[in-house]
Every structure is written in C-alpha cells, then in structure tokens.
Amino acid sequence: MSDTAQGDGTVGKALDVLDQVAGFGRPVRFSELLDASPYPKATLYRLLQTLTKQGMVSFDPDRSAYSLGVRLVRLAHRAWRQSSLAPLARPQVDALSRTLGETVHLAQMDNAQVLYVDKRNAAKPIEMYSQAGKVGPAYCTGVGKAMLAWMPAEEQERIISQQSFHGFTPTTLTTAEDLRAELAECVRRGFAFDNEEHEPGIICIAFPILSGAGRVMGGLSITSTTTRHSLQSLQTMVPTIRTAVDRIAEDVENWRFPDEIKERA
Structure with a gap:
C-alpha cells in the first residue's frame, strides 16, 4: 500500500487503486486487481465503482475488464500544459x-x-x-x-x-x-x-x-x-x-x- 493511501483515507485509497489499474498497462480483470491489492474484495469493488462513476476508470462488460478512463486523458492534457x-x-x-x-x-x-x-x-x-x-x-x-x-x-x-x-x-x-x-x-x-x-x-x-x-x-x-x-x-x-x-x-x-x-x- 502506498504512503498516499495510508495517509489520505478514501481519496488516497482510490488513487492507489487508480495507480494499480494504470500499472498493468492493459485492461485488467477484477480478479487480477484483487490478487495484487491490499484491500478486501468489498472495499476494492467499492473503490472501482466510484472511480468508474467519476470517469477515472472505464469498465468493459464484454471483457469484464477495467482500464483508465477518458476523463484522465482530459486531466492529463491540462496537467501537461499547466504543470x-x-x-x-x-x-x-x-x-x-x-x-x-x-x-x-x-x-x-x-x-x-x-x-x-x-x-x-x-x-x-x-x-x-x-x-x-x-x-x-x-x-x-x-x-x-x-x-x-x-x-x-x-x-x-x-x-x-x-x-x-x-x-x-x-x-x-x-x-x-x-x-x-x-x-x-x-x-x-x-x-x-x-x-x-x-x-x-x-x-x-x-x-x-x-x-x-x-x-x-x-x-x-x-x-x-x-x-x-x-x-x-x-x-x-x-x-x-x-x-x-x-x-x-x-x-x-x-x-x-x-x-x-x-x-x-
């Protein structure tokens, strides 16, 4: 678990999961995330649901896989220009x-x-x-x-x-x-x-x-x-x-x- 997740509550945990999804470099199934996650199954699922609703993660029902969301592309572009x-x-x-x-x-x-x-x-x-x-x-x-x-x-x-x-x-x-x-x-x-x-x-x-x-x-x-x-x-x-x-x-x-x-x- 990252220092961010430990110190910043739910937001830190969500960002930790987002980093985990990104780290695979490809669409990833829930079971794969769970195997590598420090969080219980219910907690991981809840965090993924929140990230999906916010457009930070997308879910492909045909492949039952998660990947980074389009909203991140917009944020990344703005961060690149501003920071x-x-x-x-x-x-x-x-x-x-x-x-x-x-x-x-x-x-x-x-x-x-x-x-x-x-x-x-x-x-x-x-x-x-x-x-x-x-x-x-x-x-x-x-x-x-x-x-x-x-x-x-x-x-x-x-x-x-x-x-x-x-x-x-x-x-x-x-x-x-x-x-x-x-x-x-x-x-x-x-x-x-x-x-x-x-x-x-x-x-x-x-x-x-x-x-x-x-x-x-x-x-x-x-x-x-x-x-x-x-x-x-x-x-x-x-x-x-x-x-x-x-x-x-x-x-x-x-x-x-x-x-x-x-x-x-």
Whole structure:
C-alpha cells in the first residue's frame, strides 16, 4: 500500500487503486486487481465503482475488464500544459537536438522518481529505456542526480530514503552514502553524469533547471553511448546546454510568476 493511501483515507485509497489499474498497462480483470491489492474484495469493488462513476476508470462488460478512463486523458492534457515544463521548454529542447545531434531528455521529479516529460531522439537514434511519460529511478539517472543535488537538504534526504538502490550495472551507486558523495560532487562540478549507471553503454550529462530563488523545477540531459562519446567529450557541450537550461528556467519563471518578474524589473 502506498504512503498516499495510508495517509489520505478514501481519496488516497482510490488513487492507489487508480495507480494499480494504470500499472498493468492493459485492461485488467477484477480478479487480477484483487490478487495484487491490499484491500478486501468489498472495499476494492467499492473503490472501482466510484472511480468508474467519476470517469477515472472505464469498465468493459464484454471483457469484464477495467482500464483508465477518458476523463484522465482530459486531466492529463491540462496537467501537461499547466504543470509540465515540456510546452515551455520545447523551443530550447528542439534547438539542442538540432545543434548537438544527441538525445535530449527533459524531466521533473515525481515524488521520489524521475518523470520524463519530453524527449528528442538523436540524429542516429539509440535504443534506451527512457520515453516521455515514463518514470525512472532518481539515484542512477543523470537528470535524477542533477535535480537531487540542488534540492534543500531535508527534501533531498526524504527522496534518498525512498530509493531502492538496485544495482542495474557494475557502476550503479547502491548505497545512500555513495549517492550523497556523488551529489556533493555534482554541485562542485556544476552538473551530473550518468556513467552507465542505469543501462550499459548509455552515458549522459545533466543539469538542473532552477528558478531565480534556486528552487529545482526540473532537469535536462544530453544522452549518448560509449561508442560515440565519453564523459569527457560530453563536457565540451556544457556551454551550449547551460545556455539552453538558463533560457528554459527564465521562460518557465516568466510564465508561472509574471507579476513577481514585473515587480523585480
């Protein structure tokens, strides 16, 4: 059971069930949900009925299966426009993709995970895990470490405490102590690396997107392969990436807090 479900009563439980339906990635039968659910049969059924009535879940009587509802599509579209960096960052992401010819990732922190909100493939695309809309681990991705490194200490510790520290590759950081040391190095360096820590052969350089007050709004990375680049060669892109990141931060802050920007001017 998620922390949300434990702490927020019926609403938290309903959201937990919604996450469970989404997690299957396909229409799912009640029996499958029940097998994986922490809730009794009657409670799960009641929550599904409520979600269905509200359009958050749809039920196909022919297949006796539940799937995500159309109302979620509307909400997701509005959330993408209002809360995601993607629409505002698109011009800079496009320009970086054209200029550097490598994969560009734009991400935000979703609880203790990295949520990829936009992606541009390299001129010569490479197969990798990340896709817009997917979540990934914070402790072994470039954008995850870039965002973590610049967070306030208390928030950083909260997220570190929720990491699984699974060893995906021989270079994955697998302890909180190693991660803290790496985050301090990121701040000293000014950016983060992914040194084949999530996927073999995949490396990246990543920067935090910071507000004028230093608050982490997101992260951006340039990702390549060890056959095309080294961590050292990726550093030659730093000035170009930093300029793009600064422009994204300015555009986002101007859009979110226009009155404050005018007052400071």
